[in-house]
Amino acid sequence: MRRILWGAAVLGTVGAATLASLVVWPVGAAPGPIALSGDVDRGAYLARVSGCISCHSNFEAARAPLAGGAPLDTPFGTFHPPNLTTDPVSGLGTWTVEQFAKAVRQGVGPDGTPYYPAFPYAFYADFTDQDIADLWAAFQTVPPVADPAPAHTVGFPFDQRWGLKLWRAAFLHDPDTGPVDGRSDAWNRGRALVRGPAHCGACHTPRNLAGGRDLATRFAGNAALPGGSKAPSIQPQALEQGGWTVSALTYALETGLTPSGDAFGGSMAEVVRENTRFMTPEDRTAMAIYLLQGEVGGRTD
Known part of the structure; x- marks a missing residue:
């Protein structure tokens, strides 16, 4: 019995020490000085x-x-x-x-x-x-x-x-927004926007019970967004099946109108209203090209 109690005490002490270390463990790294002039x-x-x-x-x-x-x-x-x-x-x-x-x-x-x-x-x-x-x-x-x-x-x-x-x-994973050799400038620009600042994957990628994104099914849609909203798949095949083309998606990112004449609702309506409609036509087109073609090729119209 004494050995069991002693072992439990040791495990408790180790556990407490591990937790204490985790609490004080610093995250992130100090960035270098930024002396650039901003636009x-x-x-x-x-x-x-x-x-x-x-x-x-x-x-x-x-x-x-x-x-x-x-x-x-x-x-x-x-x-x-x-x-x-x-x-x-x-x-x-x-x-x-x-x-x-x-x-x-x-x-x-x-x-x-x-x-x-x-x-x-x-x-x-x-x-x-x-x-x-x-x-x-x-x-x-x-x-x-x-x-x-x-x-x-x-x-x-x-x-x-x-x-x-x-x-x-x-x-926590790097967004991997860098250019890919052999792809067009527009596709690479779209990739940088979709995977980076526009953060389309934040809503359109499924998440596990811990809230982490399932990158194996990137852009496959998410049925459990904050507030009870849903985000559909924006993978190339799903977009094609929905009647989307590059021109139609570009237009939708500006107006919120879909190929069927319907309008975006929920959080996507807010995205268009507050974000994408302010983008340049070239950037909206670049996003559409990337999403329709995907990482392995797809529609170009």
Whole structure:
């Protein structure tokens, strides 16, 4: 009996030490200094394409733009996108561009706290220093709003942020937005947009019980989006079967109208209204080309 008790004590001590180590284990890496001059217009465009404005603005609640977004109801709790204005208390007013870079590309706050993956930072990991400088320049033009977004409402055990360190180790993957040899410039541009800032896979890829994306079925659709919405498959075969062509998808990303004359609903309607309709025609076409052709080829019309 003494041996059993002694063994249990040892295991308990080891377990406690392991947990303590996990809690203090730092995540992310310190970015190098970013001294580039940012282009406000390009940064504003990238912020629109990336969904920053749509996600962090709650127009229905009459909150100022970027002062905090509408709540996201998920199986893990309700997440409130934070205030991104230049207010020093409620927003980003005291941040440095390097802290901003770490948050955007790595999902780690200035104090080292990992962000919940409701923030799609995984799709922004390939942003260049110039991208960050441009975004930062654009955000510096946002008037301060001294009104913090509500705190997340997350129950145990999901309120234990140290657990996100394990989640990141298991499910955080590079978006792989780099160009592919032998493919057209438009296809590569579409690939960079779809897999990166436009983060189409955040909604259109199935997730497991832990909320991690199933990359083996990338773009196959998701029937369990926040708020009870659904996202259909946007794999090439599914798009072709739905009557989509490059021209039709390009038009839909601008207007929200489908080949059947119907209109997008739910979260996709918001994506068009707040994001894709502001994109250049060339970028919308590039996204359509990539989605219709996929990684192994497909329609070109």
